[in-house]
Amino acid sequence: MKMNTDRFSLTVDEYLAETNVLIYLNDAVTQLLEHKEEYTQFGVVRYFAEYFTSVKNGNHVLFREFSYIKVTPHNRESFIHTFWKCFRQIGKNGDLLAMSEYSSLLQLLCPDFPTEMVQNAARIVLIEDATDCLMSFSDFIYAFQIQFFYEEFVESVSVIYQDLLSGKSPNTVIVPTSTSVEQISSAASEEPDAQEGVDSSIFCECIEGLCERFKHKFPSTVAIKEILESSQRVSFYGFLMALAKHEGVNQDIGALPNKSDLLIDPEMDQELERL
Amino acid sequence: MAEKHRAGVEIMSDSKSARAAGDEQLLSQSGVSALLRGALLRLLESRPEDPVGFLAEHFAHLSSEAEDGASERQSVSRALWHLSLAHHSHRSAFNNNVRVAYELLTQGVPRRLSAGGVRGRLYSEMLRCLCSEGGLSGSTAAPLLRRVQSHDYESVPFELFRQGVLTCAVFADYIRKSQCLYAAVASAPDRPAERTLCHAVLSTLRDALETADGIDVARYLEASAKISPAKVAQAMAEVQPRAQRHDGPTMDAQEFEDAAAALFIARVRTVT
Numbered sequence: 001m002k003m004n005t006d007r008f009s010l011t012v013d014e015y016l017a018e019t020n021v022l023i024y025l026n027d028a029v030t031q032l033l034e035h036k037e038e039y040t041q042f043g044v045v046r047y048f049a050e051y052f053t054s055v056k057n058g059n060h061v062l063f064r065e066f067s068y069i070k071v072t073p074h075n076r077e078s079f080i081h082t083f084w085k086c087f088r089q090i091g092k093n094g095d096l097l098a099m100s101e102y103s104s105l106l107q108l109l110c111p112d113f114p115t116e117m118v119q120n121a122a123r124i125v126l127i128e129d130a131t132d133c134l135m136s137f138s139d140f141i142y143a144f145q146i147q148f149f150y151e152e153f154v155e156s157v158s159v160i161y162q163d164l165l166s167g168k169s170p171n172t173v174i175v176p177t178s179t180s181v182e183q184i185s186s187a188a189s190e191e192p193d194a195q196e197g198v199d200s201s202i203f204c205e206c207i208e209g210l211c212e213r214f215k216h217k218f219p220s221t222v223a224i225k226e227i228l229e230s231s232q233r234v235s236f237y238g239f240l241m242a243l244a245k246h247e248g249v250n251q252d253i254g255a256l257p258n259k260s261d262l263l264i265d266p267e268m269d270q271e272l273e274r275l
Numbered sequence: 276m277a278e279k280h281r282a283g284v285e286i287m288s289d290s291k292s293a294r295a296a297g298d299e300q301l302l303s304q305s306g307v308s309a310l311l312r313g314a315l316l317r318l319l320e321s322r323p324e325d326p327v328g329f330l331a332e333h334f335a336h337l338s339s340e341a342e343d344g345a346s347e348r349q350s351v352s353r354a355l356w357h358l359s360l361a362h363h364s365h366r367s368a369f370n371n372n373v374r375v376a377y378e379l380l381t382q383g384v385p386r387r388l389s390a391g392g393v394r395g396r397l398y399s400e401m402l403r404c405l406c407s408e409g410g411l412s413g414s415t416a417a418p419l420l421r422r423v424q425s426h427d428y429e430s431v432p433f434e435l436f437r438q439g440v441l442t443c444a445v446f447a448d449y450i451r452k453s454q455c456l457y458a459a460v461a462s463a464p465d466r467p468a469e470r471t472l473c474h475a476v477l478s479t480l481r482d483a484l485e486t487a488d489g490i491d492v493a494r495y496l497e498a499s500a501k502i503s504p505a506k507v508a509q510a511m512a513e514v515q516p517r518a519q520r521h522d523g524p525t526m527d528a529q530e531f532e533d534a535a536a537a538l539f540i541a542r543v544r545t546v547t
Contacts, residue, residue: 007322008322008361008365008368015319019326019327021315021326025315029302029307029311032307033302036301043338044305044310045310045334045337045338046334048310048311048314049337049338051334052327052328052330052331052334053331053335055327055331056325056327056328
């Protein structure tokens with residue numbers, strides 16, 4: 001959550017907006033009012049100290065509602081990191097799980113986590129086919145990271161992709177809708193050459209145009225270009241899977257280690273050795 | 276389905292507005308509003324790089340203060356933390372932080388004793404820590420501290436406190452800059468620089484310091500900023516040609532640093 005050095009030239013509103021501080025203050029007060037008993041025990045000041053310390057450490061998203069865990073990039077990153085810490089053992093055991101099982105795990109940490117998002121993540125791993133197939137922890141978590149952290153970007157890119165598939169001009173104004181992902185899957189099943197995907201360089205141009213005016217987080221354009229320059233044609237899920245596997249994108253988000261370090265859990269190893 | 280949902284929302288919002296009124300009262304009674312207002316003001320004054328971390332520390336300090344009262348050690352480290360939030364070139368933010376640090380150090384002391392300001396011992400301790408945190412070695416900082424410190428028993432008023440803190444912060448920057456200048460004239464990282472080159476750079480430094488008149492210490496740093504790489508190159512060009520370079524006497528990094536420090540410290544008024 002580091003900022004640049006010209007934070008002093010921002011107006012009060014700009015500084016507050018950039019840091020998402022008001023979101024956290026609002027949430028802290030709301031939570032305080034909902035759990036009044038806690039504050040009478042420990043004192044209000046202590047409550048705020050603990051709230052902000054847990055935000056800083058990334059522990060604040062555990063068991064919170066979906067609308068909170070997605071409200072800031074830091075929250076999303078913290079949630080992904082927490083999910084990894086809690087369940088990396090699954091990866092160690094080499095278990096393969098179904099989409100519904102991953103969904104249950106996510107709902108252990110966030111009771112109202114929507115299954116549609118888990119479905120979308122599964123589609124990335126399985127390239128849209130047979131979403132009741134089993135997935136490894138490693139494949140799932142990197143795809144889930146892209147779907148969840150860059151949710152708005154993925155939605156907008158799917159609209160671009162659909163427009164290109166249906167032959168619309170790449171300069172159409174992009175308006176993301178929640179039904180866009182469903183449209184993609186129906187278009188893919190109707191058109192036999194949808195497997196061919198779209199032309200990579202046109203796709204790349206459109207995405208770059210999107211990023212220039214995009215208000216939400218998006219992967220670095222360097223990474224996007226790298227991926228799209230590596231082949232002439234690309235499919236939507238192929239693109240997302242490449243993003244999921246891209247090490248630079250993973251590091252920019254900062255929630256998960258490299259794939260090779262994903263399953264390392266020294267404390268758990270110690271515990272298991274004692275048994 | 277949609278209608279049920281809408282009705283549900285309406286019912287919620289009715290009881291919600293009743294609760295909201297009760298909540299507001301609770302917040303103002305418990306002092307939460309004032310607490311948050313104070314925290315936001317501090318935040319906007321300091322504009323830290325990590326606002327969430329700042330708020331966590333702010334509330335943590337407040338709560339431990341409320342619980343067991345601040346020990347001296349804690350006060351000094353908290354004051355130092357506040358001073359680290361903004362660079363001295365961001366003048367108003369820095370001054371705000373100095374004010375907060377000053378108040379932290381005069382807290383917990385009976386009114387009659389704190390009337391004059393911060394106790395000399397605490398003030399000297401602060402300056403010492405400030406210098407070491409700024410990367411200055413004890414020997415480099417010592418001559419400066421001798422000039423700006425005050426006696427343990429004395430009381431340091433705010434303006435003097437501010438000047439002392441600013442001087443140390445600027446001095447730390449100045450020494451860092453001198454170290455860079457030395458590195459620029461040294462022909463290789465592991466070999467000491469030519470003595471004549473060092474003298475040339477030092478005299479450019481002295482000239483720059485001399486052109487900054489007036490007692491505002493920070494102007495000295497602005498003056499030394501006039502030593503651009505071009506000026507160093509000019510100084511080097513005026514010195515002996517390359518052929519004789521390797522044979523002449525050298526000056527090592529520490530000697531250069533001490534000489535540069537002396538130029539600065541000579542212009543700092545001793546506190547009486």
